[in-house]
Amino acid sequence: MAKDIIRAVKGTVDFYPEEMALRVWLYETIRRTSESFGYQEYEGPLLETLELYAAKSGEELVKKQSFVFEDRGGTMVALRPELTPTLARMVAQKQGGLNFPLRWWSYGPFWRYERPQRGRTREFFQWNIDLIGADSPEADAELAAIAARFFQAAGLQPSEIVLFINSRSLMDRELGKIDVPPEIRPEVFNLIDRRDKMKAEAWAANAFELGLSGMQFETLCSLLEDGNLWQTSEELSRFFEAAEALGVAEYMEFAPYIIRGLAYYTGTVMEARDKDQEFRAVLGGGRYDNLVGDVGGDPIPAVGFAMGDKVIELVLQKYGKLPTADALLRPPILVTVFNEETILDSMRLAAQLRQEGLPVATYPEPERLGKQFRYADRLGARAALVLGPEEIQFGKVSVKDLGTGDQVTVDQAQMAAKVREILGLES
RNA sequence: GCGAUAGUAGCUCAAUCGGCAGAGCGCCGCACUGUGGAUGCGGUGGUUGAGGGUUCAAGUCCCUUCUAUCGCCCCA
Numbered sequence: 001m002a003k004d005i006i007r008a009v010k011g012t013v014d015f016y017p018e019e020m021a022l023r024v025w026l027y028e029t030i031r032r033t034s035e036s037f038g039y040q041e042y043e044g045p046l047l048e049t050l051e052l053y054a055a056k057s058g059e060e061l062v063k064k065q066s067f068v069f070e071d072r073g074g075t076m077v078a079l080r081p082e083l084t085p086t087l088a089r090m091v092a093q094k095q096g097g098l099n100f101p102l103r104w105w106s107y108g109p110f111w112r113y114e115r116p117q118r119g120r121t122r123e124f125f126q127w128n129i130d131l132i133g134a135d136s137p138e139a140d141a142e143l144a145a146i147a148a149r150f151f152q153a154a155g156l157q158p159s160e161i162v163l164f165i166n167s168r169s170l171m172d173r174e175l176g177k178i179d180v181p182p183e184i185r186p187e188v189f190n191l192i193d194r195r196d197k198m199k200a201e202a203w204a205a206n207a208f209e210l211g212l213s214g215m216q217f218e219t220l221c222s223l224l225e226d227g228n229l230w231q232t233s234e235e236l237s238r239f240f241e242a243a244e245a246l247g248v249a250e251y252m253e254f255a256p257y258i259i260r261g262l263a264y265y266t267g268t269v270m271e272a273r274d275k276d277q278e279f280r281a282v283l284g285g286g287r288y289d290n291l292v293g294d295v296g297g298d299p300i301p302a303v304g305f306a307m308g309d310k311v312i313e314l315v316l317q318k319y320g321k322l323p324t325a326d327a328l329l330r331p332p333i334l335v336t337v338f339n340e341e342t343i344l345d346s347m348r349l350a351a352q353l354r355q356e357g358l359p360v361a362t363y364p365e366p367e368r369l370g371k372q373f374r375y376a377d378r379l380g381a382r383a384a385l386v387l388g389p390e391e392i393q394f395g396k397v398s399v400k401d402l403g404t405g406d407q408v409t410v411d412q413a414q415m416a417a418k419v420r421e422i423l424g425l426e427s
Numbered sequence: 428g429c430g431a432u433a434g435u436a437g438c439u440c441a442a443u444c445g446g447c448a449g450a451g452c453g454c455c456g457c458a459c460u461g462u463g464g465a466u467g468c469g470g471u472g473g474u475u476g477a478g479g480g481u482u483c484a485a486g487u488c489c490c491u492u493c494u495a496u497c498g499c500c501c502c503a
Contacts, residue, residue, distance in 0.1 A: 007493080007494080010493090010494075053503095064428075064500090064501080065501070065502085065503090081503065082503040083503090084503070085503090110503095112501095112502085112503085114500095114501075114502085115428085115429095115500090115501095116494095116495080116496090117495095117496070117497075117498090118495095118496065118497080120502085126503095197499095260502090260503090261501075261502055261503075264503085280502075281502080284502080284503080306503070308502095336461095336462085338461075368460065368461095368462090369460090369461055369462050369463090370459080370460085370461090370462060370463070371463090372462080372463085373462050373463035373464090374462095374463050374464085375463085376462095376463065377463040377464060378463085378464095381463095384462080384463080386461070386462070388461060389461095390461085398461090398462090400462070400463090402463065402464090405462095405463085405464085407462080
């Protein structure tokens with residue numbers, strides 16, 4: 001590797017054309033899914049004041065995992081580590097002038113100052129989608145259905161990805177029933193969330209340190225194994241009925257041990273994982289009814305989720321659902337340049353084809369035709385045109401189908417139709 | 428922020444105990460100066476991530492550092 005190339009910033013990502021094609025594909029799939037449910041695209045600033053995040057984001061996120069700096073005017077700003085506080089701010093700012101319920105989605109870059117690992121970089125893209133101003137279980141189910149329909153649109157089957165569903169209010173009630181004091185419930189939630197990551201003994205020891213009795217602990221364990229617990233909850237019963245009606249219930253599974261780390265979730269929580277849980281969560285979200293109030297607006301119920309670009313790509317790759325760059329790139333057709341005398345003729349011909357709506361590149365200088373054809377081939381071009389002295393003399397042009405190798409010489413008036421035929425387009 | 432493993436040509440990798448840095452693919456050229464892919468032949472390929480140390484001798488051993496990967500932490 002060349003030694004004198006200045007390195008990219010750690011954890012950032014280069015999008016070469018192949019990767020960019022994939023990013024655009026992901027964006028398009030997200031956009032189509034979001035719009036099919038009637039959601040509108042929006043975007044916030046990439047920089048926010050640190051104060052905004054101090055309002056509600058986790059301590060760890062703001063203090064340790066954000067790119068923070070002082071601007072020239074002395075304001076502490078952060079490269080946004082998440083979008084939800086921005087969304088809450090935007091809603092609070094225009095609260096009186098918005099048409100609730102809002103259905104908004106966004107896809108853009110975020111930054112977290114973390115240790116890069118598989119499925120995690122410091123700069124990444126994230127899909128955020130939220131329904132603001134409704135607090136029904138049916139609204140929650142709509143968000144879950146959007147996630148499921150996205151998986152479907154990306155080609156993932158229910159046998160390959162699962163959307164786990166739980167309710168913090170249900171779990172809160174259950175903890176109340178066994179007299180777990182409200183003060184320690186956030187810590188118990190945190191413990192539940194970490195169950196899969198810890199050894200059983202260590203997990204139990206942790207539970208007793210929090211002050212759970214032996215009986216409370218046992219009840220908690222059986223709760224977490226109870227796949228039918230949702231039936232005792234009216235909201236979750238309605239949620240799953242709605243999911244059924246939305247036609248995507250097969251992607252969902254009740255999971256009492258899913259809590260999500262984020263402190264601001266208040267009701268339903270959801271988390272998608274690949275079926276054998278090889279990777280970290282693909283997406284996470286839930287109901288957060290206090291957030292807009294926390295940034296100074298009137299309290300308003302909301303539900304939403306966020307999905308990063310890295311883990312979904314790993315999952316799609318694992319199941320062979322990631323489109324290849326070949327399938328996504330849209331190469332131009334190539335007009336070759338025969339020699340110095342004819343280069344302007346080639347450029348005029350290319351201009352004419354562009355007027356016809358075709359994507360066209362000319363070779364930028366005279367060069368052996370073999371080299372120009374090889375270039376076209378490597379571009380993935382489907383057709384190449386040759387305009388040599390013989391063609392020019394008779395007002396013709398040679399059109400070669402690079403897939404079949406067939407070449408015909410036609411009047412220039414017919415060339416666009418011929419190219420369309422090769423590309424398989426309607427004339 | 429903590430612990431561990433790795434880094435050799437554009438890519439994938441090899442190099443015995445510390446003893447001449449190699450192969451395949453790719454790339455370039457020629458066969459084939461009005462035509463890509465296939466084939467054959469020839470060629471280009473490196474400060475062994477970087478810096479320092481030990482040694483007659485370092486890709487190999489030691490230290491530092493960077494990057495990637497795995498785990499911890501965290502996951503909005």
